[in-house]
Amino acid sequence: MxxxxxxxxxxxxxxxxxxxxxxxxxxxxxxxxxxxxxxxxxxxxxxxxxxxxxxxxxxxxxxxxxxxxxxxxxxxxxxxxxxxxxxLSRPQVQNHHHHFPRVAWATVGLFLMLCLVSTGWYLTASRLGDFRDNDIKYRYLQLIDNKQVVHLLHFTDSLQRAQPEFFRDSVLSKEEEKHRRLEMLDEANRKEAEAEQLRQRAKQ
Missing domain, CATH: 1.20.5 (Single alpha-helices involved in coiled-coils or other helix-helix interfaces)
Known part of the structure; x- marks a missing residue:
């Protein structure tokens, strides 16, 4: 067991x-x-x-x-x-551009305009002065007690009123002709003086 x-x-x-x-x-x-x-x-x-x-x-x-x-x-x-x-490896070339500023341009423009306006005023004043002087001269001639002068003034007035453009062109033409004659006379006197100088040199 x-x-x-x-x-x-x-x-x-x-x-x-x-x-x-x-x-x-x-x-x-x-x-x-x-x-x-x-x-x-x-x-x-x-x-x-x-x-x-x-x-x-x-x-x-x-x-x-x-x-x-x-x-x-x-x-x-x-x-x-x-x-x-x-x-970046290349050398930089710097170009200096000088720009004129706009304010400077405006100043120059205003200065030129002022010069033109001043010139216009001066010429206008000169012309007005000439007109006043011529008016005084004309009135003075009218006051002279000389029949021939008075007749000439009346004739001139009539001519100017009748044909103002023709009268003006005629006056300008005669003034130009007179100026040309004066220039020719001055040229003749100058040449005569030069000829005289040449004669003096030739005598020496």
Missing amino acids: PKIQTMNENLLTTLTEISEGHTNKLEQHDQQISALQETLGQISALKGALNHLTQAGGPINQLLIHLPEQSNLHQRLDRTLRDTITA
């Missing part, structure tokens, strides 16, 4: 150990299955993310679409940088 009891205890211990071993293996299998399911879930999530990235409107396709534009922009930027470096 004691032997049978000992065998039973040994068998029970063995069965208990085997049962515990199976239980541990089952727990390990459950852990492995859980880890595998978690891995499968991660793979599914990665697959979904990959599908989202590779679909028509996804970020990767958008990046691939805009990649040529970025490449062109990079090339333009590179050319600009090279041109800038080339320009």
